[in-house]
Amino acid sequence: MTINHIVTPLDSAVLDSKEQYVFYHKMIDFAFKELVVAVQRQGICNKQEVLLFKQYCDLLLYTIEAMRVKYMYDEEDHMKIDLTYSGFPNYLEFRYLFNDLELRDEYLGKLTPINDLKEEFLDTLLRKKQPIKRSKLFQAASIVYYSSVKKEYIFNRFVQGKIIDADKEFEGDYLVSWGFFDVAHNRPFICFMYFNYDGSKVGEYRDEIYEALKSTADRKMNLDTMAYAIDRKLPKVFPKLIRRIDLGPLHNVFAKDENSITHAILEGIGKKEIPLESYAFSLEIDEVASGSEFKEGGFFSKQILQKWNDAFKRKYVFAPHRIIQLLHNKTPEIMNDLAKQPIELAGLK
Structure with missing residues (x-):
């Protein structure tokens, strides 16, 4: 391991609240989309490069959005962000994401079937008149995460x-x-x-x-x-x-x-x-x-x-x-x- 690979707390920082994560994801999505338009408008890249640049940026945004869904209702774990000369999620988050999708079928098999979860949600909202527990929302988000995120669209290493x-x-x-x-x-x-x-x-x-x-x-x-x-x-x-x-x-x-x-x-x-x-x-x-x-x-x-x-x-x-x-x-x-x-x-x- 070189000195450049030594990780400090700021390389994998956790934000203070879910509200901050919502703001962070909104900001990075907005900034990237603005950047792509500006690169094209300013002629910083030629026509072929601009199209490719946009595709890679789309992969990045797709990957970070997948991270957002993954951690949306997770009370125990939070996405790590590098706050030093980066502003992006810590590189390990990209690796974890790819590893998760490698084991997609195994994880899906352990989750509550989606129809059972729907019935439980309807019963809680309509009959019991109660809000859905965050643990159940986390289960629902996990189903969305493992069933909809495509490995081929992840910005990997x-x-x-x-x-x-x-x-x-x-x-x-x-x-x-x-x-x-x-x-x-x-x-x-x-x-x-x-x-x-x-x-x-x-x-x-x-x-x-x-x-x-x-x-x-x-x-x-x-x-x-x-x-x-x-x-x-x-x-x-x-x-x-x-x-x-x-x-x-x-x-x-x-x-x-x-x-x-x-x-x-x-x-x-x-x-x-x-x-x-x-x-x-x-x-x-x-x-x-x-x-x-x-x-x-x-x-x-x-x-x-x-x-x-x-x-x-x-x-x-x-x-x-x-x-x-x-x-x-x-x-x-x-x-x-x-x-x-x-x-x-x-x-x-």
């Missing part, structure tokens, strides 16, 4: 996208995407790779490509290191451009890190300069492109590899108008370092 033809504006003939939830940073990442293929049908090499990405590009690392590892592992693939999107942190009232944007928002909320539901979304895009090629290896085992240019980084901040004004006043050095001026999102009401 690693999510593989399909290989598609790339638009002609890029040097690479093909585009493959993938997403991963980095354990050390507790944030989701979305990656795109444009590449050429030394063969007639790229589909015949698909499994090798997918396996290489899963084994070498499933966590945050220096992008040129990732690019070189992929390049070495796939002799028939010639990567031309790799782009990685770092989603987060989501700065909000629950955060407890030392990030300057987070600190400015918390201070503004504390002084009642901005509303309690104020938030901001940081997003960072790293990309590295091939500048040329070279050959490596012996006479009988030469491999064409890419000579990568220096990695290029772009930082963005998305926030409602009032928060942007606050950040310009409180964190001008960060605002000046952005790829473009902070991008306005609607405020949560």
